[in-house]
Amino acid sequence: MTNDLDIGPVAFSGEGTERIWGMTAAERARRMLVRDVPAGVAIAPGHRLHINQDYAFDPLLLRLALRRPGVAFHDGEALVIGQLPEDGEPAERIDLRTSPGFYNEKLRKTERPFAIRVSPQTRAQIERASYFGAYKGVTDLLTKYLWPELAFHLTRLAAALRMTPNMVTGIGATLCVLATILFYRGEYWQGMAAGFVFMVLDTVDGKLARCTITSSKWGNVFDHGIDLVHPPFWWAAWGLGLAHVGLALPVATFAALMVAIVAGYVLQRLCEGVFLKYAGMDMHVWRRFDSWFRLITARRNPNMAILFVSLIAGRPDIGLIAVAWWTILSLLVHMGQVAQLVQARKAGRPITSWLEQPR
Known part of the structure; x- marks a missing residue:
């Protein structure tokens, strides 16, 4: 499913129906797009922001994806988020399981942002990860x-x-x-x-x-x-x-x-x-x-x-x-x-x- 938002075209995949912090994963992703995207930031021409709604991920990943056109952030083989070219392959793939971490200027720390597939079994893990994150x-x-x-x-x-x-x-x-x-x-x-x-x-x-x-x-x-x-x-x-x-x-x-x-x-x-x-x-x-x-x-x-x-x-x-x-x-x-x-x-x-x- 593709939507054209203020920042440009966004493609959503996955169901996103499991609930965390009282909202579905899909609603959480949309709230991040509305509230966490700095004014003036836009998707690069010829690119589309891909978001996998079956995952709950750190808001830092959204900011990183918007700053790094062509980079795909993966959890193993699964794409979590990435601003990818509409024609062609991503320029870089980063596996979040093995990445060394990124600096989070808002929270004054270097961290490895979480990305966890949402299920009833992982809900508590996700809430703990997002809280301490x-x-x-x-x-x-x-x-x-x-x-x-x-x-x-x-x-x-x-x-x-x-x-x-x-x-x-x-x-x-x-x-x-x-x-x-x-x-x-x-x-x-x-x-x-x-x-x-x-x-x-x-x-x-x-x-x-x-x-x-x-x-x-x-x-x-x-x-x-x-x-x-x-x-x-x-x-x-x-x-x-x-x-x-x-x-x-x-x-x-x-x-x-x-x-x-x-x-x-x-x-x-x-x-x-x-x-x-x-x-x-x-x-x-x-x-x-x-x-x-x-x-x-x-x-x-x-x-x-x-x-x-x-x-x-x-x-x-x-x-x-x-x-x-x-x-x-x-x-x-x-x-x-x-x-x-x-x-x-x-x-x-x-x-x-x-x-x-x-x-």
Whole structure:
């Protein structure tokens, strides 16, 4: 079956009737064509995009197929996807079972994209592969190591309940506000619980959007807007809540801490923006050290780990002081990264991600 879509002619083969993430494989393929194809990308003249609907495959394969006219991506003998010439044979065949992998710029990692024939027996395997395939390779230590499995099962539950990513984000936003209130009242353990669920849901909404191919511009703004704005309010509420547990900081000390935390947070973000503008890539994927430091840099999740330890020790006041110092140190590292970028550009050295290099 052939359809002429906005990007050009697309030929579908296979039944595509088996369901994954609550939709058929055929519907999943069509959603990827509508949502994952960048504006302005088109099929090369004299070519046709072939999609095998009997397979569930990584969205990265669609982007690769569109960038590489004449290349056929196979699973053994079976064609999975490829932008192939209408007359003649493909210029190259890549067997996904043996390929070394490809760099996924969106998710900051080199990976071997999955392509699995859909059946009732492989549904769970496909859902697990698509979920973990949607994970960023470079992120903080809690998101990367602590709750991926928990978030996976919550994502499956949300999909089974036909929840949208924005619904999950809305629940998370409510818990985010609740955590702020609880911190302000000095009810730190309750606030930690609300904050923990919010942080896990902050993973779930994005993974649900990627796995069900339901991401949207508004959803992205809603999710990332909350992520960007709320951390300083948490830290301020934490500091004000110290008065309720008999550990109030002197006004001048509290003010200095908040200036350090808020200014440090904003300047860190500015450093990342400057790096992205002049390097054309995320700061955290430049060198191996940069990716490692992203695990622990003074963002919300590592800071919450510091505060959690301080609660165990019974000194939430020292926890806030530690967050301030860690924010300052992290800012100095990021400023150093920007300075090193400037030096590298002046020296004419190529600026490429270590993740793109053969390993």
